[in-house]
Amino acid sequence: MKKFDNYYKALDNLKQIENYTEPYDTVTETGLVALFEICFEQSWKAMKEVLEYHGYDDSKTGSPRMIIKLAFSAGMIKDEETWLSALSSRNDVPHSYNEEIALGIIRRTSELFFKIFTDLKSAIGHSYSSVAGRFLIDNFICL
Numbered sequence: 128m129k130k131f132d133n134y135y136k137a138l139d140n141l142k143q144i145e146n147y148t149e150p151y152d153t154v155t156e157t158g159l160v161a162l163f164e165i166c167f168e169q170s171w172k173a174m175k176e177v178l179e180y181h182g183y184d185d186s187k188t189g190s191p192r193m194i195i196k197l198a199f200s201a202g203m204i205k206d207e208e209t210w211l212s213a214l215s216s217r218n219d220v221p222h223s224y225n226e227e228i229a230l231g232i233i234r235r236t237s238e239l240f241f242k243i244f245t246d247l248k249s250a251i252g253h254s255y256s257s258v259a260g261r262f263l264i265d266n267f268i269c270l
Contacts, residue, residue, distance in 0.1 A: 131251060134173035137166040138244050144237055149230070156233065160223045163236045166244055167217045174198040177251055191217070203250050206243055213240045 141162045147155055171191045178197055179187060185197055191214055199207040216232045223229040 130169065130172045130176040134166075134169040134251075135248065137162075137169040138248055141166040141236070141241065141244065144233070144241065151230075151233070156226070156229050157223070159233045159236070160220060160229050163232055163240065164217055164220045167213055167240075170244055170247055171195060171214075173251060174203060174247070177203065204243070204247060206246075209239050209243050213243065216240070 144159055144162060147159060151159065171194050174197075175189060175194045178185075178194065178201060181201075183197060183201065185193065189197065192211070195204070195207065195210045195214060198204045199210070204210055212235065216235055219228050219232060223232060
């Protein structure tokens with residue numbers, strides 16, 4: 128599944144955030160915010176793809192907020208509040224020219240969001256057989 132693979136690549140790139148410490152130069156700060164944004168976008172799209180695969184029709188036209196809530200109710204994600212916080216941070220990205228906003232996104236990514244992203248990878252990964260290239264129905268509620 129393409130979005131699933133894109134998410135894995137984006138998460139792998141986001142791991143680079145661990146290699147940097149404050150103070151950041153402008154290019155590094157901008158790059159770290161972009162890595163968060165890309166990973167977040169790929170994460171909710173991967174959730175959407177998995178939910179659609181498992182018959183959740185509500186996911187076909189869902190916004191990121193709707194997909195997060197649906198993924199939570201399906202048991203795919205455990206921490207809805209942190210995911211909604213990540214969505215809020217994603218919505219702040221256009222304002223990350225403001226250093227305070229950019230630093231907040233980077234700090235929350237390091238402290239909170241990276242964990243929920245890796246938890247999602249594990250949840251989806253346990254349901255996905257990359258060898259067979261298909262999802263197995265055993266880790267969350269399927270319709």
